[in-house]
Amino acid sequence: MLHYSSMNRRSLLAGLGAGLLAQPGAASAQAWAPSRPVTIILGFPPGGASDAAMRIMQPVLQAALGQPVVIDNRAGAGGNIGAQAVARAAPDGHTIGSANIGTLAVNPALVRNMGFDPMTDLMPLSTIFNAVNVLVCPANRPFRSVSDIIAAAKARPETISYGTGGVGSPGHLCGILFDHIAGTRTVPVPYRGGGPQMLALVAGEHDFGFSPMGTVLTHVQAGTIRALGVATKTRARELPDVPSMIEAGLPNFEVLNWDGFVLPAGTPAPIRARLGEVIRAALSDPSVIADFQRRGLEAWPSTEAAFAAQLAADAAKWQPLIRAAGIEPS
Numbered sequence: 001m002l003h004y005s006s007m008n009r010r011s012l013l014a015g016l017g018a019g020l021l022a023q024p025g026a027a028s029a030q031a032w033a034p035s036r037p038v039t040i041i042l043g044f045p046p047g048g049a050s051d052a053a054m055r056i057m058q059p060v061l062q063a064a065l066g067q068p069v070v071i072d073n074r075a076g077a078g079g080n081i082g083a084q085a086v087a088r089a090a091p092d093g094h095t096i097g098s099a100n101i102g103t104l105a106v107n108p109a110l111v112r113n114m115g116f117d118p119m120t121d122l123m124p125l126s127t128i129f130n131a132v133n134v135l136v137c138p139a140n141r142p143f144r145s146v147s148d149i150i151a152a153a154k155a156r157p158e159t160i161s162y163g164t165g166g167v168g169s170p171g172h173l174c175g176i177l178f179d180h181i182a183g184t185r186t187v188p189v190p191y192r193g194g195g196p197q198m199l200a201l202v203a204g205e206h207d208f209g210f211s212p213m214g215t216v217l218t219h220v221q222a223g224t225i226r227a228l229g230v231a232t233k234t235r236a237r238e239l240p241d242v243p244s245m246i247e248a249g250l251p252n253f254e255v256l257n258w259d260g261f262v263l264p265a266g267t268p269a270p271i272r273a274r275l276g277e278v279i280r281a282a283l284s285d286p287s288v289i290a291d292f293q294r295r296g297l298e299a300w301p302s303t304e305a306a307f308a309a310q311l312a313a314d315a316a317k318w319q320p321l322i323r324a325a326g327i328e329p330s
Contacts, residue, residue: 004252017043017132032270034094037068038087041089042098043082046074047195048165048299049131054098056291057128075192077164079103080114083262093271098128100259103167104234105314109322110168118262125261125272126306128277129297130213132238133174133231133257135245138204139224144250149208150320152220153184161187163201163209165194167330170257173318174231176325181250201225203244211298212257231255238296256314258300260307274295274302 044050048103054071062069068106074082076300079099087096104118108193109288137143143152155161164172167190169275175188189206191197201209209246210231217238219225230236230247245253261279283301292299302310 002203018317032093032268032274034065034067036094038065038068038094038096039070039072040096040098040170041072041074041082041086042179043074043076043079043100043103044083044165044193045073047127047215048138048193049196049214051195052099052214052295053129053292053297056288056295057279057282059299060288061278062277063283070082071134072124076166077107077174078107078111078168078190080107080111080116083118083122084115087116087264088322089264091267091271093267093275094265096125096262096275097122098259099262099264101170101256101314102166102173104260104262105311106173106318106322108315109169109319110327110329117158120261121265122315123265123272124264124311126283126304126308127300127302128259128261128279128283129292130300131170131214131246131257132236132298133210133218133255134213134216134227134236134239134242134284135178135208135210135231136201136216136225136227137208140204141226142205142299143208143226143228146157146243146245146250149228150182150184152207153182153279158187160184160208161189161206163189163191163197163206165197165211166190166192169194170179170212170255171197171210174255176322176327177255178210178245178250180321180325181253185186186242191275210225210255214294215296217296231257236296249313258310260302260310272304 058069074085083099083103087093143149162175172188179186198215200210220227227242229248231245235244252316280301283299290297
């Protein structure tokens with residue numbers, strides 16, 4: 001397998017984006033239709049934001065494609081297991097992958113051998129959503145603010161733990177950035193996806209965590225966990241009384257939490273064009289947008305080239321930060 005530096009990866013993605021713009025597939029978007037059920041392989045288990053988004057989109061995609069759409073949850077290794085299955089699938093449009101920022105843009109710096117290269121073995125199709133990350137802690141912890149966690153982490157280095165949906169997941173990225181800006185040394189505890197991580201947080205298995213709004217909101221409202229900050233530039237409409245991490249004293253603390261659709265490398269342009277057309281239409285459907293919003297997700301349809309550019313930008317942001325933090329690939 002070929003391995004690339006961050007600069008080479010960015011160059012590759014930029015070239016991919018330019019090449020996609022030049023493809024004539026849009027003109028022949030109607031020339032392809034699936035001949036059997038379409039499988040969406042998701043690298044995370046049920047219960048998290050990624051799974052919720054797929055369940056919302058499933059009936060809309062089925063209606064547009066004229067075939068059943070099957071959601072196949074293959075959790076583990078920070079989404080790598082599912083993404084690897086997509087990379088190895090036939091490039092015939094009947095297998096689509098749903099992967100997040102961690103799997104596609106970050107794991108190359110965290111995982112020594114992913115079993116595939118997300119930049120050469122997969123093709124970006126469209127982003128799906130962006131979710132607000134919320135810093136939360138179990139109700140039985142004493143923390144009432146972000147500064148409380150910082151103070152505890154500085155008083156007891158490498159003892160305060162935070163849960164993540166897996167190595168390289170958005171929650172892990174938030175924790176890395178938290179330590180980088182706050183000057184703390186906390187301990188990540190990986191789980192097999194956001195759903196299991198949230199159950200563990202509610203049970204008090206770790207001290208805090210960063211999870212998507214849709215995953216935390218009902219637990220916050222029930223009082224089983226406490227929301228202390230949001231990882232966006234401004235406050236979230238769902239939790240107007242919770243400060244942004246920037247307001248809480250951590251400058252430039254913003255972490256995107258997106259998922260995107262990918263295809264096996266070599267998928268022909270007419271297939272990509274048709275699937276992209278259907279997906280962007282679904283993500284623009286008012287009912288899908290409303291269902292996303294109820295779960296704290298912002299629908300985010302995009303072109304292949306725009307998705308490739310987003311990947312490049314996030315790889316350029318996170319991979320150097322991971323190396324600077326001294327995190328060795330596992």
